[in-house]
Amino acid sequence: ATGNLLQFPTVMGSLVAIVNIPGIAEDQLKLTGPLLADIYLGKITRWNDPQIVALNPGLTLPSLAIAPAYRADGSGTTFVWVSYLSAVSPEFKEKVGVGTSVRFPAGTGARGNEGVAGTVRNVRGAIGYVENAYAITNKLVTTQIRNNAGNFVKPDHKSFMAAASAADWSVPGFAANVIDQAGPDSWPIVAPTFILLPTNPTDAARSANVRRFFDWCFTNGSKLAEELEYIPLPESVHNAVRGAWRQSFGA
Known part of the structure; x- marks a missing residue:
């Protein structure tokens, strides 16, 4: 945060x-x-x-x-x-x-x-x-x-997933540099989409619902993302995000 x-x-x-x-x-x-x-x-x-x-x-x-x-x-x-x-x-x-x-x-x-x-x-x-x-x-x-x-x-699922897996997501704000990643199979031009959430929300219930929605996306959305030609994040990143939610919001 x-x-x-x-x-x-x-x-x-x-x-x-x-x-x-x-x-x-x-x-x-x-x-x-x-x-x-x-x-x-x-x-x-x-x-x-x-x-x-x-x-x-x-x-x-x-x-x-x-x-x-x-x-x-x-x-x-x-x-x-x-x-x-x-x-x-x-x-x-x-x-x-x-x-x-x-x-x-x-x-x-x-x-x-x-x-x-x-x-x-x-x-x-x-x-x-x-x-x-x-x-x-x-x-x-x-x-x-x-x-x-x-x-x-070639630009395909294998090379995209290799780039996503090779990135270092442990940096603050998950702001991994994913451009031109190392790795024998990595596609060099990828980019994540980020969400910004207020850590002191004016509406705690709405904030919790937003997190619930993205938790659902992490659990159920990977196949949908692939069908739309996007790259799901590794499960380890999903779990790290959930950990950041707990740290910032307590749940």
């Missing part, structure tokens, strides 16, 4: 890169964080750039201009994306930095996940970033990304 608020995580989401490259199917293309940073810095401008070709010897990549798409509106999605790019690229951190809304040196802005998805779907050579749940429901072409351990991983 910080001040008069208790922060705790409920579920995790993941971000994926989506592309529109003729002849390239889902999860065929391999990219790295520094490459993605250079694309969004405007330094890598064609899909047959030698650095991309070197990572993808089995693919035929066209001499097609790369058209980066980004969120024009302020968003947590952008915050997570640029947090990752800043973590893997000192130049990106210096020139663009971290925020819910940043100035990208290259590309086209679009509003919402649907705007970025629409741009990528309609523009040959486009690349964008969206929440994985959105990519799946809209059948968008995702990519592999090299993780902290140096392995190329």
